[in-house]
Amino acid sequence: xRIFLLIVGIVLLASCVLSVLYxxxxxxxxxxxxxxxxxxxxxxxxxxxxxxxxxxxLLLLGVACLIIRAKI
Numbered sequence: 001x002r003i004f005l006l007i008v009g010i011v012l013l014a015s016c017v018l019s020v021l022y023x024x025x026x027x028x029x030x031x032x033x034x035x036x037x038x039x040x041x042x043x044x045x046x047x048x049x050x051x052x053x054x055x056x057x058l059l060l061l062g063v064a065c066l067i068i069r070a071k072i
Contacts, residue, residue: 005069012062016055023051 030044 002069002072005065005072009062009065009069012058012065016058016062019051019055019058023048023055026051 026044026048030041030048033040033044036044
């Protein structure tokens with residue numbers, strides 16, 4: 001059980017990092033696209049917001065797995 005929680009925690013934290021990077025990429029595109037349509041700007045901003053929230057949830061789950069592993 002300890003090994004399983006360690007693996008799940010590490011996978012969740014790695015997914016969190018990837019989610020933050022994708023959100024930052026969308027936010028960078030939102031601020032640096034010069035001639036996009038309104039739909040493009042809206043989609044970039046919405047994706048950035050959603051992936052920042054997803055990364056926060058993944059971070060909390062990953063830390064919870066590691067804390068539970070430490071207490072077992």
